[in-house]
Amino acid sequence: MQLPARPHPRDGLREPVYETLARKTGGSPAELHAMTGQLVALGAEEGLAYDFDRAVSVNTFDAHRLSHLARLHGLGAQMHERLMRAHLVEGELVDDVETLVRLGTDVGVPADKVRQVLTGDAFAADVREDIREAQALGVTGVPFFVLNRAYGVSGAQPVDNLLSALRTADAASSPAAR
Known part of the structure; x- marks a missing residue:
């Protein structure tokens, strides 16, 4: 494009x-x-x-x-x-x-x-x-959160959804996950 x-x-x-x-x-x-x-x-x-x-x-x-x-x-x-x-x-x-x-x-x-x-x-x-x-x-609108350049969260989300996404991204980036 x-x-x-x-x-x-x-x-x-x-x-x-x-x-x-x-x-x-x-x-x-x-x-x-x-x-x-x-x-x-x-x-x-x-x-x-x-x-x-x-x-x-x-x-x-x-x-x-x-x-x-x-x-x-x-x-x-x-x-x-x-x-x-x-x-x-x-x-x-x-x-x-x-x-x-x-x-x-x-x-x-x-x-x-x-x-x-x-x-x-x-x-x-x-x-x-x-x-x-x-x-x-893959951002198509705002807000859009990119976590560890690997996970995307689109739209205004409830706190629990954002917290879950942050935990997932953190777990995936920990040394034990590699």
Whole structure:
């Protein structure tokens, strides 16, 4: 599969998250609200106020490039969290350059560096490689957890399912299993 050289945010479409989910899953509005309702409830337990009614699906190529830049500044985890909160809690358009500059500076990435990356092609090859690797691992959506580069867990799973997968991956990687 040939990946685009550098998709522009306008190349993707902006649409409400529920429309994207309906297109991808074929689920009914009631099913989708039930599914996201579970995520909202899980998020609330962790102090997160997910708002899928405000969330808009966009092309996140540039947001991923910003994440690569943030990693260079030792702020990768903070940038990831800020982008997720902006997208899923605040309803921000994370394909907009000015929004991304603001979000980058929120976590400490210099605005001039963010703008330089977003107006050029920096980290585009890195993001394309991330996409290729995800495709090779069978990732088709998010969240998707890869454990020991051998086990995949797709979707938001109950804690017991994730714990079981972690135990399986750990057991398989122990010296006794080799």
